[in-house]
Amino acid sequence: MRILITGAAGFLGSHLTDALLSDGHTVVGVDNLCTGSLANLKHLANESRFEFVQQDIVEPFDVGKVDYVLNFASPASPVDYARLGPETLSVGSDGTRNALEIARRYGAKFLHASTSECYGDPTVHPQKEDYWGNVNPIGPRSVYDEAKRFSEALTMAYHRYYGVDTRLVRIFNTYGPRLQKNDGRVISNFMVQALKGEDLTVYGEGNQTRSxxxxxxxxxxxxxxxxxxxxxxxxxxxxxxxxxxxxxxAVLRVTGAESKIVFRPLPQDDPMQRKPDISKAKRILGWEPKVDLETGLRLSLEYFRESLTPMEPQTR
Incomplete structure (x- = not known):
């Protein structure tokens, strides 16, 4: 297949690009590089089945006939969507619409990357797909939360009204190589702080949970x-x-760092619990994760070491 990936220079987009190329497909990657990085794709410089287009999908665009559209374009970290609030709302609305229009134009299948943030600060635990969420629509996180909730509604509308063959994935906290080192997410924050010998910053009392x-x-x-x-x-x-x-x-164990853990006030609307119910994925996809947290941290360790510049001290 010829597959379009929006947000291809991002963390997940670049890994998906690699996986699809490995499966024998041709990939057209689109990204405006506001949060993505060409460094994530540099190993594909001589790959004839990969084409990169620098493009903001908020503006209408066309890359020719494709068989599948994977829509992964959006700021996704708290640091990025706090800095790019209006842009995050635009890519969730206009950007998603433009990606859906390409799928509609060429009769392509479509998969949209949504998020566990659609559940907000949940009152149901663990979170099942039929839970409608507990989201503050005007809080500081709303630019991301509501962009993703709207893009889900838009994707379902294109499916119901126009017959576009769509799918919606709600992604929970994901980590690994190519995660931005300064993106404000838990794993990247802790790994970088530990490797630089700095205190690890925990917000609130650290009792909030993630998966x-x-x-x-x-x-x-x-x-x-x-x-x-x-x-x-x-x-x-x-x-x-x-x-x-x-x-x-766990990060201190994996890195061997002797950093202290310090506590700071909890940010507004920070969810207290986050855990997916994956019984649906097990049932219909035969899927469940295999890599436990400490193993994944060890697999990520060298990437985070290399992400620090020579001027930044590291502990080993």
Whole structure:
């Protein structure tokens, strides 16, 4: 197939590009590089089946006939969507519409990358796909949360009204090589702080929970969903639940750092619990994650070491 990936220079987009090329497909990667990096794609410089187009998908665009559209374009980290709030809303609305229009024009299948943030600060635990969420629509995180909730509604509208063959994946915290080192997410923050010998910053008392999925597991789940006939949202994430404090201690074990853990005030609307119910993915996709957190951290360690410039001190 000839496959379009929006957000191809991002963390997940670049890993999906690699996986699809390995499966023998041709990939057209589109990215405006506002948060993505060409460094994530540099190993494909001589790959004849990969084409990169620098393009903001908020503006109408066309890359010719494609068989599948994977829509992964969006700022995804708290640091990025706090800095690019209006842009995040635009890519979730106009950008998603433009990507859907390409799928509609060429009769292509379509998969949209949504997020566990659609559940907000959940009152149901673990989160199943039929839970409608508890989201503050005007809070500081709303530019991302509501962009993704709207893009889900838009994707379902194109499916119901225009017959576009769509899928929706709700992605839970994912980590691994190519994760931006300064993106404000838990794993990258802790790994970089530990490797630089700095204190690890935990917000609140560290009792809030997250479920961390290693990137290879996440990509496998996404691609299984892409090949399925499921149109409603599907959780793809690791159901092993860790407190933020437990995660910080795991990072210290893996890195061997002697950093202290310091506590800071909890940000507004920071979810207290986050854990996917993946019974649907198990049932319809035969998928569940294989990589536990400490193994995934060890697999990510060299990447984070190399991401620090020579001027930045590291502990070994």
């Amino acid at each position: 961390f999925c290693y990137v290879s597991d996440e990509v496998e789940g996404i691609l299984r969903l892409a090949h399925s006939d499921e149109h409603l949202p599907t959780n793809i994430g690791n159901p092993s639940e860790w407190t933020i404090l437990e995660c910080a201690k």
